[in-house]
Amino acid sequence: MSRMEIPLLQTSAVLLLALLHLCAFTPAGSLSFSYPTFQDSVDEKDFVRSEYSRIYLKAIQVTPDVSNVGSIKNQAGRFLYKKPFKLWGKGKDGDRRVASFNSTFVLNITPKTNPGGEGLAFILTESPTLPDNSEGEWLGIVNAKSNGSAEAKIVAVEFDTRKSYSEDVDDNHVGLDVNSVYSIQQVSLLGYGVHLSSETNYTVRIEYDSQNIAVFVSQTNKTREGMKNTPVLVHTLDLSAYLSREVYVGFSASTSNNTQLNCILSWDFHSSHIDENSNLLWVWITVPVVVLLLVTGVYCYFFGTRQGAKQEVHPRIEDEIKTTSMAPTKFKLKELQRATGRFNPKNKLGKGGFGTVYKGLLGDKEIAVKRVSKDSHQGKQEFIAEVTTIGSLRHKNLVKLIGWCYESHELLIVYEFMPNGSLDRFVFRDESFGTEIGKPTLSWERRRSIIFGVAHALDYIHNGCEKRVLHRDIKASNIMLDSDFNARLGDFGLARTIQHSNLTHHSTNEIAGTPGYMAPETFLIGRATVETDVYAFGVLMLEVVCGRRPGNQNKQNNYNNSIVYCLWDLYSRGRILDAVDSRMDGDIDEADMACVLMLGLSCCHPNPHERPSMRTVLMVLTREADPPALPQERPAFVWPAMPPSFKDDTESDVAGG
Ligand SMILES: *[C@@H]1O[C@H](CO)[C@@H](O)[C@H](O)[C@H]1NC(C)=O
Ligand SMILES: *[C@@H]1O[C@H](CO)[C@@H](O)[C@H](O)[C@H]1NC(C)=O
Ligand SMILES: *[C@@H]1O[C@H](CO)[C@@H](O)[C@H](O)[C@H]1NC(C)=O
Ligand SMILES: *[C@@H]1O[C@H](CO)[C@@H](O)[C@H](O)[C@H]1NC(C)=O
Ligand SMILES: *[C@@H]1O[C@H](CO)[C@@H](O)[C@H](O)[C@H]1NC(C)=O
Numbered sequence: 001m002s003r004m005e006i007p008l009l010q011t012s013a014v015l016l017l018a019l020l021h022l023c024a025f026t027p028a029g030s031l032s033f034s035y036p037t038f039q040d041s042v043d044e045k046d047f048v049r050s051e052y053s054r055i056y057l058k059a060i061q062v063t064p065d066v067s068n069v070g071s072i073k074n075q076a077g078r079f080l081y082k083k084p085f086k087l088w089g090k091g092k093d094g095d096r097r098v099a100s101f102n103s104t105f106v107l108n109i110t111p112k113t114n115p116g117g118e119g120l121a122f123i124l125t126e127s128p129t130l131p132d133n134s135e136g137e138w139l140g141i142v143n144a145k146s147n148g149s150a151e152a153k154i155v156a157v158e159f160d161t162r163k164s165y166s167e168d169v170d171d172n173h174v175g176l177d178v179n180s181v182y183s184i185q186q187v188s189l190l191g192y193g194v195h196l197s198s199e200t201n202y203t204v205r206i207e208y209d210s211q212n213i214a215v216f217v218s219q220t221n222k223t224r225e226g227m228k229n230t231p232v233l234v235h236t237l238d239l240s241a242y243l244s245r246e247v248y249v250g251f252s253a254s255t256s257n258n259t260q261l262n263c264i265l266s267w268d269f270h271s272s273h274i275d276e277n278s279n280l281l282w283v284w285i286t287v288p289v290v291v292l293l294l295v296t297g298v299y300c301y302f303f304g305t306r307q308g309a310k311q312e313v314h315p316r317i318e319d320e321i322k323t324t325s326m327a328p329t330k331f332k333l334k335e336l337q338r339a340t341g342r343f344n345p346k347n348k349l350g351k352g353g354f355g356t357v358y359k360g361l362l363g364d365k366e367i368a369v370k371r372v373s374k375d376s377h378q379g380k381q382e383f384i385a386e387v388t389t390i391g392s393l394r395h396k397n398l399v400k401l402i403g404w405c406y407e408s409h410e411l412l413i414v415y416e417f418m419p420n421g422s423l424d425r426f427v428f429r430d431e432s433f434g435t436e437i438g439k440p441t442l443s444w445e446r447r448r449s450i451i452f453g454v455a456h457a458l459d460y461i462h463n464g465c466e467k468r469v470l471h472r473d474i475k476a477s478n479i480m481l482d483s484d485f486n487a488r489l490g491d492f493g494l495a496r497t498i499q500h501s502n503l504t505h506h507s508t509n510e511i512a513g514t515p516g517y518m519a520p521e522t523f524l525i526g527r528a529t530v531e532t533d534v535y536a537f538g539v540l541m542l543e544v545v546c547g548r549r550p551g552n553q554n555k556q557n558n559y560n561n562s563i564v565y566c567l568w569d570l571y572s573r574g575r576i577l578d579a580v581d582s583r584m585d586g587d588i589d590e591a592d593m594a595c596v597l598m599l600g601l602s603c604c605h606p607n608p609h610e611r612p613s614m615r616t617v618l619m620v621l622t623r624e625a626d627p628p629a630l631p632q633e634r635p636a637f638v639w640p641a642m643p644p645s646f647k648d649d650t651e652s653d654v655a656g657g
Contacts, residue, residue, distance in 0.1 A: 028246045030099065031085035034268035046082055048248070050130040050140075053077035059108065060264040062120060062140075062253035072112065072259045076140035078123070078130045079264075080250030085271045087124070087247045088240035092275060095380070098210040098240045101271035103249070105204055106220050109161060109197045110261040115171065116197040117258025119160040122206060122251060126153045126244040130252070137164035140252030141181055152179040153243055157206060157215055157233075160186075161197040162258065172196050174215055176235050178242055187233045192217060197260055207523075210272075212236050212515075214523055229639050231523055234515050317380065317406050321387050328391045329403030329414075336360065336405055336412055340369050350422065350477075354382045354493045359417065366417035367402060374409060382493035383411040389469050389492045397457035399480050399490035418488060420481035423450065427476060427547050427581070443586035444593065446485050447544050451596065452621050453487030454479055458537055459614035461489075462530055470496050472528045474536035475517050475550075476543060496528065516550035516562065520606055520637045531608035538603025538611070542567055545597055547581030564604045568634035571601060595620070595627055602628040606637035 035043065038055045052064035052075065063077045091097040107120060119139050131143040138147070139158055146152040156177040163171045167182055172190055175183030189195075194202060194217055201220035206213065214231035249269055253262035339360035340347050349357045355372040372379045383406075390401045405412040420426075426442050442450070454474075461469040471492065478491040513522065519535035522528075539550045542563050551562035570576050576597050577590055599620050605611050612620070612628050619625040 028084045028086045030271045030273040031081070031083060031249070032270045033081065036266050036268075038265075047250070048080050048082050048128040050076070050078045053079045058265070060251065060267070062251045062262040062264065063255050063260075065261055066112075072255055072261075073257055074135045074255060076130055076135040076138065076252065076254040077262075078128060078140055078250065078252045080123075080125075080128045080248040081269070084246040084248045086245060086274050087243055087271075088245055089274045096240055097274045098238065099272045099274050100210045101206075101208050101249075101269065103206045103267070103269040105267040106201050106265040107159065107196075107204060108199065108201050108261075108263045108265055109159070110199045110263070111161075111197045112259040112261065113257075115162070115258060116260030117162045117256045118164065118254045118260075119158055119162060119196075120251060120253040120262040121156040121158040121177070122204070122249075123154055123156045124239065124243060124247045124249055125155075126247055128248050128250070134252075135254045136256035137162070138181055138254060140254045141177060142179070146179075148180045148182070150179060150242070154179060155237075155239060155242055156252070157213070158183065159196050159204075161260065162256070174217065174233050176213065176215075176233060176237070178237070185233060185235050189217060189232065192232055194219070201265060207231075208239070209526075211238070213239075229524055230520055230637060234518075234523070236515065317384060317411075321384065321391070321404065328387070328401050331403045331405040331412070331414060333405055333407040333410055333412070335362070336369055336414065339367060343369075343371060354379060355411075360414075362414075366419075368415045368417045370413040370415070372411035372413070374411075379411055383413065385496065386413055386492045389496075390490075393461065393465060393469070395457055395460045395464075397453040397460070397487055397489060399488045415490070418480040418490075419483045420485060422477050423479040423481060423487070423544070424476035426481075427544050428549055441547075441581075441583045441585070442485070444584050444588050445586060447584070448592070448596065448621075450479065450481070450485065450487040451541050451544055452618075454489055454537065454540065455614060455617050455621055457487070457489040458533060459618050462533065462614050468530075470528045470530065470533055471536075472496065472533065473513055473517075474533060474540055475514050476540060479540070519604075519608065521608055521639060521641065524639055529608065530613070531611050534603050534611045534614065534617075535608070537614070537617070538600045539564060541596060541600035541603065542579075545581065545593060545600070546579045547583060564601070565634070567597065567601055571598070571630065572633050598630055599627045601630055606635055607641040609641055610635075 033046075037058050038060060040055055040058065044055050047060075053060070053062055054065075055061070056065050056067060060079050061077075062079050063075045064072050066072060085101075086099060088096055088098045103122070105122070109116065109120060118136055121139050121141055123141065130140055131138075131146055134140045134143045138144075139156070139160070141154060141156045141158070142148075142152050154177075158175045158177055158181070160168060160173050160175060161171055162168075165182070168175075169186050169188045170190065172195060173186050173188045175186035177183050196202070203218055203220045205216040207216075208214075213233075213235050215233040216229075216231050251262075251264055255262075337343070339362045340358040343356075343358055347358045347360065349359050349368060351357070355370050357368050357370045360367045360369050372383050383404075387401065387404045390398060391404075394400075399418065400416045402414040402416060404414065427447070458471070458474070461471060469492075471489065473491060473493070474489070478489065480488045480490045482488060513528075513532070513536065517536040517539045519532045522532055543550055546563060546567070548563060550564075551566070567576065567579055570579050576594055579597065580593055599612075599617060603611050603617065610628075616625065616628070620627050
């Protein structure tokens with residue numbers, strides 16, 4: 001043992017020093033401030049700003065105003081709150097915690113040339129320093145050198161008033177920029193009646209719930225009423241993947257030969273607090289424990305049975321899974337490593353929200369193994385949700401869970417293998433898997449039976465099993481196809497069980513799901529309901545018949561070009577069948593297709609109370625009932641939604657039981 005003592009002591013000392021060193025910093029916490037207006041020169045002390053940015057005429061002048069430099073051409077500026085805030089950190093359990101935040105500001109852009117230029121951005125960044133040569137097209141966000149580089153460490157919501165690149169949708173758009181001026185998502189504001197560069201006051205609200213960023217824009221009213229309830233842009237984004245733990249928040253803007261005044265008239269910001277372990281008490285408890293563990297670890301390694309070190313199954317995970325009624329088989333890591341050729345990339349079947357799926361061979365049985373990614377900070381929670389929900393469900397239209405494994409920090413879920421993969425491989429015509437030529441497609445009969453199968457599965461989880469389950473992430477890539485092309489609903493990583501079957505919603509503040517499949521009220525009520533599942537199913541029905549993606553996903557989309565809007569438009573012009581995928585072979589029953597499309601639209605009714613239950617959907621699909629009546633025009637999204645004046649008694653009984 002004496003030989004071991006010296007390195008051990010050294011390690012402990014280094015650890016202790018490192019921990020004490022960490023504590024010497026006073027880390028940034030949450031941040032909250034509100035400026036209903038700005039006082040000239042008085043409020044400037046609260047901000048860090050680039051040379052010519054300042055507060056003038058009761059507004060932040062992000063780029064120089066006419067009063068203080070010779071020219072307002074080709075200028076850039078940054079104006080940030082003086083204290084950074086804690087964006088992310090490690091929680092008590094060692095998992096990454098990401099803060100949420102909200103910010104509301106009023107912007108006013110006054111053009112000084114015709115047209116004006118270039119734009120304004122809300123930014124989160126590690127460095128308050130304005131990059132050199134970031135005027136013009138760069139919006140003070142990055143410059144030619146840092147554009148596109150992970151080193152830039154900046155995320156921006158741009159309000160672009162120039163079409164500087166062919167990639168820009170127009171000269172009046174909102175975009176989400178990550179380390180680049182090229183937006184990962186952008187939305188034209190034309191359809192929202194917003195003209196950024198028009199000397200009008202616009203109220204902007206940016207919400208981040210630690211997973212999704214949503215941007216709302218509306219004309220400023222004195223009463224503040226009329227703030228749009230529907231975001232113009234929503235994107236799922238893990239900010240902790242791109243930004244430092246502590247970031248500054250503020251604005252940047254620029255002009256070119258085209259000029260404008262980029263002003264902020266009021267601004268508030270609130271971020272949530274992250275519970276972190278950074279006080280001394282924690283150190284005094286942790287250091288002895290770490291040292292003790294080290295000693296035990298070393299001891300076990302040299303003298304122990306070696307078994308002690310390997311048994312590191314997380315007791316909480318084990319318990320949570322065991323307490324569910326039908327806990328599936330628990331596998332050994334070794335067995336699954338052997339089955340998948342040590343997770344050989346050659347066996348990779350696909351990558352989902354929370355991990356990678358590999359093909360494996362267990363004896364002579366083909367299996368699919370999902371390896372939950374270690375850096376998904378929600379990994380454990382998704383893992384438990386998935387194993388406990390599908391683990392206790394049995395239905396021919398659900399992917400069958402065979403077992404699970406939690407060992408050496410690996411979270412693995414074993415399913416039966418689905419030879420035909422996921423539905424998205426077959427229905428979308430816009431994307432090529434390998435070569436476009438010879439890309440497989442599905443007949444109408446198959447598509448209809450897939451829709452029917454998914455409806456069956458959803459009716460079962462909503463109404464047919466002991467505890468009501470909400471799937472919360474219904475989309476084409478989560479529908480698997482077995483060897484006979486029967487649909488199997490899978491990926492229950494976001495699913496939630498509702499203990500009391502008479503409750504219809506799952507209460508949580510997290511917004512989960514996939515943009516394009518999320519019902520409009522999701523962002524307002526911030527929780528999943530039976531009706532939000534029905535909405536996503538409606539979108540799925542439409543895409544299966546039309547062979548196109550739901551829209552409003554990553555690219556230059558907004559709600560107005562989503563599949564739902566497009567179908568309403570065709571429907572009100574009496575041309576709903578124009579949307580049908582032309583690649584369908586085999587028998588085509590147009591009346592039946594129209595019926596399925598109308599059923600899809602009624603599932604996507606903006607008012608959740610008007611959507612049919614899955615029980616009703618099934619009855620329409622089996623032709624026991626007519627599709628619910630649709631209004632001639634797309635109904636507006638109104639919130640709060642009005643419950644219908646009367647509800648069919650039999651239906652509410654069925655849905656409630
Ligand atoms: C952001 O706003 C939502 C609702 O508007 C609220 O529930 C949430 O607590 C706010 N978050 C922060 C960090 O203030
Ligand atoms: C900026 O970066 C993006 C990558 O984010 C790249 O596609 C684009 O070409 C760059 N633009 C310029 C002008 O360098
Ligand atoms: C914009 O808001 C400011 C401050 O509330 C107000 O003084 C100004 O008149 C508004 N401008 C317009 C065009 O409404
Ligand atoms: C309030 O805002 C709404 C929509 O943003 C707009 O239609 C309306 O004209 C505004 N009212 C006033 C008094 O500015
Ligand atoms: C801006 O104006 C200057 C002087 O008129 C001219 O030389 C330059 O090419 C212009 N720049 C752009 C990008 O149009």
